[in-house]
Amino acid sequence: xxxxxxxxxxxxxxxxxxxxxxxxxxxxxxxxxxxxxxxxxxxxxxxxxxxxxxxxxxxxxxxxxxxxxxxxxxxxxxxxxxxxxxxxxxxxxxxxxxxxxxxxxxxxxxxxxxxxxxxxxxxxxxxxxxxxxxxxxxxxxxxxxxxxxxxxxxxxxxxxxxxxxxxxxxxxxxxxxxxxxxxxxxxxxxxxxxxxxxxxxxxxxxxxxxxxxxxxxxxxxxxxxxxxxxxxxxxxxxxxxxxxxxxxxxxxxxxxxxxxxxxxxxxxxxxxxxxxxxxxxxxxxxxxxxxxxxxxxxxxxxxxxxxxxxxxxxxxxxxxxxxxxxxxxxxxxxxxxxxxxxxxxxxxxxxxxxxxxxxxxxxxxxxxxxxxxxxxxxxxxxxxxxxxxxxxxxxxxxxxxxxxxxxxxxxxxxxxxxxxxxxxxxxxxxxxxxxxxxxxxxxxxxxxxxxxxxxxxxxxxxxxxxxxxxxxxxxxxxxxxxxxx
Amino acid sequence: xxxxxxxxxxxxxxxxxxxxxxxxxxxxxxxxxxxxxxxxxxxxxxxxxxxxxxxxxxxxxxxxxxxxxxxxxxxxxxxxxxxxxxxxxxxxxxxxxxxx
Numbered sequence: 001x002x003x004x005x006x007x008x009x010x011x012x013x014x015x016x017x018x019x020x021x022x023x024x025x026x027x028x029x030x031x032x033x034x035x036x037x038x039x040x041x042x043x044x045x046x047x048x049x050x051x052x053x054x055x056x057x058x059x060x061x062x063x064x065x066x067x068x069x070x071x072x073x074x075x076x077x078x079x080x081x082x083x084x085x086x087x088x089x090x091x092x093x094x095x096x097x098x099x100x101x102x103x104x105x106x107x108x109x110x111x112x113x114x115x116x117x118x119x120x121x122x123x124x125x126x127x128x129x130x131x132x133x134x135x136x137x138x139x140x141x142x143x144x145x146x147x148x149x150x151x152x153x154x155x156x157x158x159x160x161x162x163x164x165x166x167x168x169x170x171x172x173x174x175x176x177x178x179x180x181x182x183x184x185x186x187x188x189x190x191x192x193x194x195x196x197x198x199x200x201x202x203x204x205x206x207x208x209x210x211x212x213x214x215x216x217x218x219x220x221x222x223x224x225x226x227x228x229x230x231x232x233x234x235x236x237x238x239x240x241x242x243x244x245x246x247x248x249x250x251x252x253x254x255x256x257x258x259x260x261x262x263x264x265x266x267x268x269x270x271x272x273x274x275x276x277x278x279x280x281x282x283x284x285x286x287x288x289x290x291x292x293x294x295x296x297x298x299x300x301x302x303x304x305x306x307x308x309x310x311x312x313x314x315x316x317x318x319x320x321x322x323x324x325x326x327x328x329x330x331x332x333x334x335x336x337x338x339x340x341x342x343x344x345x346x347x348x349x350x351x352x353x354x355x356x357x358x359x360x361x362x363x364x365x366x367x368x369x370x371x372x373x374x375x376x377x378x379x380x381x382x383x384x385x386x387x388x389x390x391x392x393x394x395x396x397x398x399x400x401x402x403x404x405x406x407x408x409x410x411x412x413x414x415x416x417x418x419x420x421x422x423x424x425x426x427x428x429x430x431x432x433x434x435x436x437x438x439x440x441x442x443x444x445x446x447x448x449x450x451x452x453x454x455x456x457x458x459x460x461x462x463x464x465x466x467x468x469x470x471x472x473x474x475x476x477x478x479x480x481x482x483x484x485x
Numbered sequence: 486x487x488x489x490x491x492x493x494x495x496x497x498x499x500x501x502x503x504x505x506x507x508x509x510x511x512x513x514x515x516x517x518x519x520x521x522x523x524x525x526x527x528x529x530x531x532x533x534x535x536x537x538x539x540x541x542x543x544x545x546x547x548x549x550x551x552x553x554x555x556x557x558x559x560x561x562x563x564x565x566x567x568x569x570x571x572x573x574x575x576x577x578x579x580x581x582x583x584x585x
Contacts, residue, residue, distance in 0.1 A: 053519060054503050057538050058494025088496035088537070095496075302496075 002068045003060065004143040006048040013040065013195050016223040020194045020258070022231035030194050034240045035231060038252025040195045042101040043145060045093060045251075046073055058089035063140050064357075065133065073103045074140045076114050077359040083348035087298035091341065094302025098248050098435060100255040100443070102192025104295050106146025109200040110136060111358060112288035113217060117273050118356035120280055128273045129356070135219055135271060139198070147196035147222065149187040149260065150288060152204040161207065161214040171201060171262060172213045173276065180268040181275060183216060187262070191255035191447075194229050196222050199260065203274075206282030215281045217274035218267045226265040232257040235438025244398040244427060247434025254443040289457070290347075290363040292448040293370035297344030300373050300444060303435065304337040304380050310431050311384040317416040317425045318389060329383045336376040343369035364461035371454040377444035381436035392433040395426055486582050487516050488573070489524030489545070491538050498532035499552045500565065506530055508566050513573065526576060548576055 004012065010031050020027040022035050030036040050059040050071050063070045064078050077083050086107075093101050114136065117129040139146060152161075155169035164170070171185030183201070193199060201218050220227065234253055239245040246252070274280060312330055315321040347365030354360050385392065391414065400406045401423065411422045434440070445451065492502055510517055518524050520541050529549040531538050536551035549556055550569060560568045 053490070054492045055494050057492060058496060085494070085537070088494055092494055092496040305497075 002063075002070050002141060002143065003050050004047050004071075005051060006044045009044055009047040009143075009145070010040065012197065016197070016221075018194060018223045018229065019227060020229045020231055023233070027194075027231070035237060036194055036256060038099075038240065038246075038248075038250060039102065039192065039256030042097045042099055042251040043103060043192060043195055045097055046071065046101050046103045046145075047143070049093070049096070055092060058085055058092055061085075065137050065140065068140075070140045071143050073107045073145070074110065074136075074143065075107075076111055076136070077351070078357070079359055080349055080351045083294070083351045083359055083361055084345060087294065087341075087344040087348055090295055090298030091302035091305070094299045095305050097251040098303060098306040098431070099251045099253060099440075100191065100299065102147075102195070102255045103145055104299065105148030105191050105292065106196065106198075106200060107148075108288055108291035108295070109146060109148030109150070109202060110139065111291050111360075112284055113200065113202070113273055115354040115356045115358045115360060116280060116284045116287055117217075118354070118358075119283075120274070120277060122355065124277065126277075131270050132273050135273075142197075144197040145192065145195070146219075147190055147193040147199040147260075148202070148288065148292075149190060149193070149199040150202045150204050150285070151188050151190075153186055153188045153259075154204070160211055161205075162210045170204065170211075170214045171216060173216050174213075174264065176275070180266060181216070181218070181272055182264050182266050183218070183262055184264050185262055187260045189232075189257045189446075190229075190260045191257050193222060193258045193260050194231055194256065198222060201262075202284055202288060203281040205285060207278040209278060211281075212276045212278050215274055215276050215278040217272070217284065219271040219273070220262075220265055220267055224265055226263045228261040228263065229258045230261070232259070235440075236434075242398050244401070244423075245430060247427075247430035247432070253434060253439050254447075286363065286457070287360065289449055289453070290361050290366040293454065294344055294347050294361045294366040296373040296444075296448060297340035297342065297369045300377055301337050301341040301344070304333065304340070304377070307380060307384055307432065307435050308333045308337065310428050310435070311387050314388045314425075314428050314432060317420045317428060319417045320387075326387055329387055333380050333383050336380050340369065340372055340376055343372055364458060367454040367457040367461065370448050371451060371458065374445050374451045374454075378441060381441060384432055384436055388429060388432045392429045392436075395429055395433075401426065486526065486577055486580075487518050487522075487524040489520040489522065489527045489541070490517050491520040491527060491529050491541065493529075493531040493533075493536065493538035495532050499534070500532055500550075502530040502532045502550065505550070505566060505569070509569060512566070513570060515573070526573075526580065528573070546576065546580065548572060 014031050027033045031040050049055040059072055060069050061072045061075045072089055117132045120126055121129040152170040155164045161170035168185045171183055173181050174184045175182035199220050199222055203215055207215050243249045315326050320326050347362045350362035351359045396410055401410050415422050416425045527545045527547045529538050529547055531551040534552040553560055555568055555572050
């Protein structure tokens with residue numbers, strides 16, 4: 001079974017004995033519960049479109065391990081073409097869902113762990129990469145959805161993991177024995193975790209010698225003993241119990257994040273890919289972060305395609321589509337969207353092979369992509385709000401629209417142009433509201449790392465001395481002289 | 486005559502290759518098959534002119550729709566279907582096939 005169908009994916013998630021809670025209650029089936037179902041639907045598209053001839057060129061690829069056709073989300077990039085097609089796949093999937101389908105995080109984790117374990121084995125004579133190859137083949141052959149699990153709760157951000165008052169604020173090894181290791185802690189903001197098959201745990205930051213126990217990379221089933229998931233509360237998520245008010249009823253808002261608690265979870269050695277080699281944590285974080293930041297011009301580009309379409313439609317429904325300032329603003333939204341996309345294509349095209357043969361993006365350009373997303377998505381949303389009008393924030397509810405006495409007033413007073421029914425105008429307004437408010441915007445700011453994390457990487461990757469020397473040469477400064485007093 | 490069909494992934498479509506393909510199948514008696522099956526001519530349907538669809542690499546002759554072009558010549562969105570049909574028939578003839 002190299003390519004699961006969407007039904008096989010759903011059934012495989014149903015079979016897991018997941019320990020998921022939301023609103024103080026246990027969720028018996030994430031596939032069917034109103035809070036989690038939209039996110040399952042979005043992830044499901046990564047399986048469904050792999051079987052569609054119109055999309056399979058992006059969705060599938062030949063495994064370099066087995067030669068079999070696999071879902072691209074389980075692939076290790078073998079060329080810059082693979083990196084570019086990843087971005088295109090993400091844009092296309094976002095166009096279909098208007099939201100996050102969650103599977104890129106695990107995809108990036110697989111690629112980061114692949115190249116780093118290869119280099120660890122070469123330097124340290126360990127066997128992590130060989131173990132990882134077996135795990136990767138298992139993932140590919142079963143078309144598994146992996147949650148990339150990097151972000152720790154972090155506690156006091158001014159302190160290293162081992163300096164925290166509570167040692168569990170970063171995931172750490174509490175026991176090591178003949179059979180494997182036992183880990184404790186938690187991972188925060190875990191996108192797609194509650195509807196993934198497995199999680200791939202990685203350190204969240206560069207580590208020092210004192211943080212040795214925190215240098216851990218390993219794979220765990222999402223329903224392993226000791227694992228507890230507390231599903232995050234999103235903006236307006238009580239609307240998930242209705243339809244029209246959601247805006248994007250089928251696929252919801254962003255990834256459906258959770259806090260995943262690891263309460264003394266046992267991991268057998270064959271699933272351990274880093275155990276106390278603290279010097280390698282920083283490299284793994286950088287690789288993962290760069291791969292993940294590469295994505296955002298693809299996925300947010302696709303989401304913005306939908307938002308541009310919604311905004312232009314709203315302008316038509318409002319009867320202002322021909323106004324020059326509206327057209328200028330729509331053009332600006334397109335320009336910003338393609339700027340995001342350009343960065344993702346650029347950092348992919350400038351990719352390079354690692355020692356393992358797996359291809360890695362240009363990290364400077366990948367960080368620039370994500371930095372742009374923290375700004376441009378807000379501007380795209382602002383322009384959408386500007387054009388759509390205030391009703392996206394003041395509309396009455398679906399219940400009122402359907403109410404036998406109130407409905408006629410809503411139909412009458414929220415009418416736009418004559419040829420479009422009021423409900424359709426409300427639907428587009430709700431979609432814009434869904435895609436531009438609360439949780440959706442915050443994800444653009446902090447997903448794949450907060451803006452300052454990118455600034456640090458950008459400063460580190462750029463050769464500032466080279467730039468200074470360029471300027472000095474043109475200014476005619478041959479050798480710097482200290483001013484004599 | 487069997488024609489293998491390969492789509493690009495439709496990430497930023499300038500034309501609707503899915504509708505184009507449906508109309509083509511409806512209007513020609515040619516047998517169209519998946520690119521992984523056996524065929525004599527490969528029809529590539531790329532939704533923009535970047536034409537990034539991966540080729541199966543089996544050395545068959547190709548007819549490439551990429552955005553509003555056919556084999557890199559402008560065709561125009563309105564006439565794309567008719568021009569594609571003509572080009573397919575011309576290709577069949579060049580390959581020594583009278584029928585479809």
